[in-house]
Amino acid sequence: MDNIFFESWTKVGHVALLTVISFVTLFLFIRISGKRTLAKFNAFDFVVTVTLGSVLAYMMLAQVSLTEGVVVLFLIISMQLLFAKLSRKSKVMEKLLNSSPKLLFYKGIYLESSMEKESVTKEEILASIRQKGIENIDEILAVVIEANGDLSVVKMYDETTTNSSLKGIKNHDIENFPENGEL
Template identity: 75%
Template sequence: MGYIFFENWANVWHMALMTVISFITLFILIRISGKRTLAKFNAFDFIVTVALGSVLAYMMLAQITFTEGVVVLLLIIGLQYLFARLSRESDAMDKVLNASPRLLF
């Protein structure tokens, strides 16, 4: 049945790098696509929800090892915390990271 818990460190580091790159890429694409994509969701809430669900599915289907899955989950949550903190501490970062409401009428 192959490796369930751990295969090698190269795969873990590859998953970690791909998680960071994918998270940032998805965030940029969601911000470009506009507010209708998110409806009432904050961009971070949407990305984290989708990413965590996707990783969980991969873990449950044994397409990645448990260790790789845990590393990815921890990185997603860590990135969520980092961006939320940057947004809270800097008005400039808050404007970049969060959409501001607009009056349509």
């Protein structure tokens, strides 16, 4: 406990140098890995981000060598890119890595069971509608919670459309939704 506030200027300089090198290394890796690393988070992206931050902290505090830290950063970002590529090519991998969107509100009806599973309140749904600048709730066809947790608001559509963005939403496909609003 003798060195709780200060150990030596050499140690401070060492940590400062490692911080700069670690920061620049992570920045370069993220630039190389592309926009996906910076996209809105799904569960997988959150784990990657927390892991990168943790490794960076260990590198900055010299608890792992610079080489070990760089290797770990490289492997984490490489695995993220690999899993992203696999999820684009495989529906099974896509389902493992990403949750699927869920309908929370449809044609004036709050879908309570979906709201409960996703821990979303009516107030949050209404807030998402207001954020879109929509005052009249009757203008809303649906509100969907996306894989990254965002709430998407879908306005009423022309009844003749056959190309709805709501098609394929798990267990709540538009064609299977009762027109009278009963669930």
